[in-house]
Amino acid sequence: MITxxxxxxxxxxxxxxxxxxISLVFLCTLLCSIVxxxxxxxxxxxxxxxxxxxxxxxTVLGFYLLVFFSAASNVNTDWTGFAFTFEGxxxxxxxxxxxxxxxxxxxxxxxxxxxxxxxxxxxxxxxxDRFFTVTLPLAKDGFIAAAILGFAHTIGEFGVVLMxxxxxPGETQVLSVLLYEYVEMGxxxxxxxxxxxxxxxxxxxxxxxxxFTGSASSMFAMGSKSNGINSRKT
Amino acid sequence: MPNRTQDNMLSVDVHHQLNEHLLLSLSAEIPxxxxxxxxxxxxxxxxTLLRSVAGLFELPDASIKVAGEVWQSERTFRPVHKRSIxxxxxxxxxxxxLTARKNINYALKRRLNNFxxxxxxxxxxxxxxxxxxxxxxxxxxxEQLSGGEKQRVALTRALLLKPKLLLLDEPLxxxxxxxxEEILPYIERxxxxxxxxxxxxxxxxxxxxxxxxxxxxxxxxxxxxxxxxSEALFPSEQALTKEVxxxxxxKTKQPEWGLQDLAIGDLSIRLKDNNEPIGSxxxxxxxxxxxxxxxxxxxxxxxxxxxxxxxxxxxxxQDKFTVDVRLDIAGRPLWASISRYSANEMNLRPGLExxxxxxxxxIMA
Numbered sequence: 123m124i125t126x127x128x129x130x131x132x133x134x135x136x137x138x139x140x141x142x143x144i145s146l147v148f149l150c151t152l153l154c155s156i157v158x159x160x161x162x163x164x165x166x167x168x169x170x171x172x173x174x175x176x177x178x179x180x181t182v183l184g185f186y187l188l189v190f191f192s193a194a195s196n197v198n199t200d201w202t203g204f205a206f207t208f209e210g211x212x213x214x215x216x217x218x219x220x221x222x223x224x225x226x227x228x229x230x231x232x233x234x235x236x237x238x239x240x241x242x243x244x245x246x247x248x249x250x251d252r253f254f255t256v257t258l259p260l261a262k263d264g265f266i267a268a269a270i271l272g273f274a275h276t277i278g279e280f281g282v283v284l285m286x287x288x289x290x291p292g293e294t295q296v297l298s299v300l301l302y303e304y305v306e307m308g309x310x311x312x313x314x315x316x317x318x319x320x321x322x323x324x325x326x327x328x329x330x331x332x333x334f335t336g337s338a339s340s341m342f343a344m345g346s347k348s349n350g351i352n353s354r355k356t
Numbered sequence: 357m358p359n360r361t362q363d364n365m366l367s368v369d370v371h372h373q374l375n376e377h378l379l380l381s382l383s384a385e386i387p388x389x390x391x392x393x394x395x396x397x398x399x400x401x402x403x404t405l406l407r408s409v410a411g412l413f414e415l416p417d418a419s420i421k422v423a424g425e426v427w428q429s430e431r432t433f434r435p436v437h438k439r440s441i442x443x444x445x446x447x448x449x450x451x452x453x454l455t456a457r458k459n460i461n462y463a464l465k466r467r468l469n470n471f472x473x474x475x476x477x478x479x480x481x482x483x484x485x486x487x488x489x490x491x492x493x494x495x496x497x498x499e500q501l502s503g504g505e506k507q508r509v510a511l512t513r514a515l516l517l518k519p520k521l522l523l524l525d526e527p528l529x530x531x532x533x534x535x536x537e538e539i540l541p542y543i544e545r546x547x548x549x550x551x552x553x554x555x556x557x558x559x560x561x562x563x564x565x566x567x568x569x570x571x572x573x574x575x576x577x578x579x580x581x582x583x584x585x586s587e588a589l590f591p592s593e594q595a596l597t598k599e600v601x602x603x604x605x606x607k608t609k610q611p612e613w614g615l616q617d618l619a620i621g622d623l624s625i626r627l628k629d630n631n632e633p634i635g636s637x638x639x640x641x642x643x644x645x646x647x648x649x650x651x652x653x654x655x656x657x658x659x660x661x662x663x664x665x666x667x668x669x670x671x672x673x674q675d676k677f678t679v680d681v682r683l684d685i686a687g688r689p690l691w692a693s694i695s696r697y698s699a700n701e702m703n704l705r706p707g708l709e710x711x712x713x714x715x716x717x718x719i720m721a
Contacts, residue, residue, distance in 0.1 A: 240436070241443075243412070243437045244412070244436055244437075244441060244442065251437075251466075
């Protein structure tokens with residue numbers, strides 16, 4: 123049986139993942155253009171910080187965010203802060219999923235390379251014009267892959283949500299937390315149903331990515347130049 | 357020279373240590389008419405110079421002025437997209453996700469103030485498309501075009517844009533010899549059709565001889581402007597030189613004999629008719645082995661093309677049996693390669709007046 127609680131939680135999860143994905147695609151595109159141009163001393167430091175969520179236990183990230191949020195709300199006592207709110211979840215998820223969106227976008231942009239953009243400049247296109255008419259269309263697969271990975275990974279987060287969001291229905295109770303609650307209460311039938319839904323959704327998302335974007339999507343082919351212009355050459 | 361004011365000059369001042377081996381140094385005022393070749397070995401800074409004129413590369417401390425507009429100085433750097441240029445490289449001149457027509461439109465929309473799709477139905481546009489032979493390519497993506505077709509599309513785009521400067525960076529060097537022959541005539545048409553200044557980077561003497569009106573010679577980063585291509589290509593001091601280029605103009609035709617008369621200054625020579633129109637300028641490439649010498653003018657003979665000449669200097673060759681003779685024909689250099697025996701028999705010495713006979717000459721353009 124599909125309960126109102128499940129529907130609420132599903133809608134909340136989609137809203138969270140959607141918001142996070144949209145913010146990350148913009149943020150990472152911007153970050154790429156800055157980080158990749160940093161000098162060789164600072165560049166690796168900044169990238170290491172951005173990529174920490176890839177290796178850090180999510181609970182560690184969640185713990186620090188919680189500490190940070192409560193410190194911030196102590197400074198201004200009128201404000202209750204981001205802890206245990208939907209906004210807090212969005213901030214935590216953006217940090218947590220950033221590497222998964224950053225890397226495909228960066229791979230795709232570097233595979234397109236400087237040549238098409240230079241060419242467009244000689245034809246009279248300014249920097250923003252060049253990004254939207256040349257780099258973006260040529261790196262399209264990378265952007266789609268980045269969005270899918272960001273969305274799927276946000277649906278899959280658990281540790282960060284539990285630490286900074288808690289389990290408030292309609293506010294912070296996303297699907298992964300709801301599943302945990304089902305199991306705690308011994309409601310295995312609902313747990314089965316929900317697990318199956320999450321499994322199916324995750325598979326469909328990844329399948330869509332690999333089916334429609336080819337090798338561009340590989341999160342793990344760091345810095346590879348496997349798509350874009352190069353593969354168009356015959 | 358006709359009105360050499362700031363308004364039709366490209367002035368470039370560069371003095372920059374590019375890396376530990378290469379000091380780029382150039383200070384030149386280049387007239388903005390016709391083709392100025394930038395000629396030299398690979399890795400001597402030709403492309404770097406062209407890219408900085410385009411604005412794709414910012415050379416520190418350089419100053420670039422185009423027809424009175426400052427493109428780069430100590431204080432200003434005009435970005436690429438605000439410079440009135442067209443740029444054609446060896447390859448990758450088309451955006452891979454757009455058809456040939458859309459590639460051309462991409463530039464036209466951004467460069468021409470009053471662009472609309474009517475542009476394509478103008479007679480002048482149709483003529484250019486026709487002339488460059490790309491009608492059949494227009495709706496195709498770059499990946500469906502051959503290397504030569506892609507270059508022709510890029511050249512057409514340059515032609516339709518009518519920029520102040522047309523920058524060509526070895527546009528033929530990625531093509532095989534047959535394709536080069538196919539494209540060269542199109543570049544010659546480009547030169548005829550456009551009244552913009554063309555900077556043409558090349559390391560091919562052949563392209564230089566066929567296309568250039570003047571040349572920036574580069575040797576390890578040092579650029580020197582030569583207004584006379586023939587002299588730049590075949591400097592008279594160079595004893596081993598075997599060929600010279602002579603500037604000539606088609607004077608008259610003898611269709612019944614398949615011959616034409618060419619004027620080299622006040623002198624005249626008669627060659628096989630190559631279908632160049634009367635009045636057009638051509639360059640003759642004369643090899644030393646195709647020039648023979650006579651002390652007296654032979655009256656009765658099948659010989660054409662006798663020109664009065666005087667001996668400038670004698671250069672014995674390494675094989676000890678040949679002598680290269682530098683001649684002067686009405687102020688122009690010419691070389692003859694003859695046997696040491698004949699040189700001895702004729703008692704050749706500097707200052708001697710004699711007759712040079714040109715047995716063959718290749719017409720370059």
